[in-house]
Amino acid sequence: MAQLTDEELIQIRRHLHQIPELAMHETQTHDYLIEVISKMNLEHAEIREQLPDLPTAVLVRIEGTNPQRTIGYRTDIDALPVSEQTGLPFSSTHPDVMHACGHDIHMTVALGVLNHFLEHQPKDNVVFFFQPAEESENGGKVAYEQGVFQGKWQPDEFYGLHDNPDLPAGAIGCRMGTLFAGTTEVNVDFHGKSGHAAFPQNANDMVVAASQFINQVQTIISRSINPIESGVVTFGLMKAGTIRNVIAGSARLEGTIRGLTQVMIERIVERLKEVAEGIAKSYDCTVKIAFNQGGYLPVENNPELTKRFISFCEQDDQTNFVETAPAMTGEDFGYLLSKFPGTMFWLGVEDDSQLHSATLNPKEESISKGINSINRFLEFRMNH
Template identity: 35%
Template structure:
């Protein structure tokens, strides 16, 4: 591991430079034209078999060692978010209203560095490696599924990925067995009534009252339908309608999200939602239209591959702590890869309050302790270098 430690130290300043360059030049999901070109330029001289524009803006780079070897894929995402960067740092985003507020710039810098180390050590490898640089993780339908359909996982036996996290201190690897992320779905319900004067509600069919009742009844789904030993979230986060204090509108719109782990729970939630909507239509004489968007599936880690990650880091230099944590109700399209091949997804800690780095993801002051990049690269390299056909 000392050899890898030296490799990481030698490449650390360049890795920080890459991360900061991408932080200064963020691009939104499905619009990552300059970022994908930058990534290509950083790996084009490593002797990899590189495919560009995979499933859109994705890049697939293969390090082929032996046809008889298994193949491991490592993934990083590289899109940014529509958030104004409010940090006072030299590498602050130069693009108004857009920033890397989730750490995807760090993921990409770590994977490029990992590719450089492993390409230089190809004679030591007992496994082929595929480096997946994925676009559009932040916006549905995401980039993972399109990349898979375009052959990103062809010939891949296992896949691994990591996400930097401001929840955990630098030097910490956090993991979750079994389900790590929930299925993240979205819904829009349009309630159609008949508008009228606010002083004469009896002459109208009020969609506001119907919508308010609908929101209340949706809250009964989790408390009265879902097994209390299982998890689900039904959140109505938007209620739009009306234009004047004394006018009953023709319609209102409700938007929200549903989060579940198990398909059977998701089916129960949808069944109850449909029943509640029909009841509202009957009770209030309105018409409801449900637009349901199935988001990323639940992310289910393969515990055997997770054990391999932990075992490979027993003598780590930068990963000082490994700790198990509960699942998140957030969504992550890495789940699509895990539906196809076994693997796992884990967190790399980048929190450091002493440096003022403790803001949550998707916050305008989000930043990372760049020392945490070392642990991320160490994890990815160790997964490959310590691989055996397990």
């Protein structure tokens, strides 16, 4: 396969858009990726797949002509449980599943970059990781814990992108420090004593206890976190009671923590534990609090590599660079960046709808522009 044309790239993207699959179930996506990659010039490359616990993952390693390092490039391949409402002729053919986060764009760009370096053998080794389960199940963490990135598959530095509808099509956005917040799930269970609504003295109302917990949690960000930093604690679900005239003897809260550094997330976690202990004592009840972060650590860009990346993008006359603010959305590339130095950046796709929206419709002209900028940067990196 020669260099992929814009038309071919768009057709690849549209096919991927039609076959979205949820985390750990990306079988059609995997098969199509293999189909496309197998048509490329693989003279200096090796394909690796069928990993234990990650059967839909695909890795491709290109041998460099005079390697000084191994560069990693990661793209995510899963979709979201969203019913598409774009009305596009190439809409999702899988009911209630959609590439509402733009991973079809991510994959197409990665295939374009891969194809370029297969046609023009790079100086350094390059490992491409088509990763399952970014939206849930933290596929990056699973891959790392399986020892996937060892030996010749170990990158010295890792890069990856996320599309951004707020940026012009094809623009590259990045920043020093944290690009995406880390996320941690939090569940809180309250156990007291149910009873008749007319005799509250004989019961222990967990609606009241849970409500006071929520009220006190609101002070964590405003009074326990440095005001020039950012964090979020949100409880989006509360379950308690069965009927209006029975006092609830139990309650459950489910929420999420967001923080721009792992240190901040750990501070919020400790404060939540302390608030839970205080509620338990104040209301003479049992409060159990559980946290699950998995692989969703903050995406903290490596200072040296990111400075070089930004400097290149600012000086490259073919790249429209935008310095961006940190986002409170989560991304499991943060886990890999906690293990390998690297940089995550935005690719502008210019759309009125936001990520995870049922109407997200990225501008396809962003694909070739993104590929061009990434190819130029990686070639620059191999010589600097």
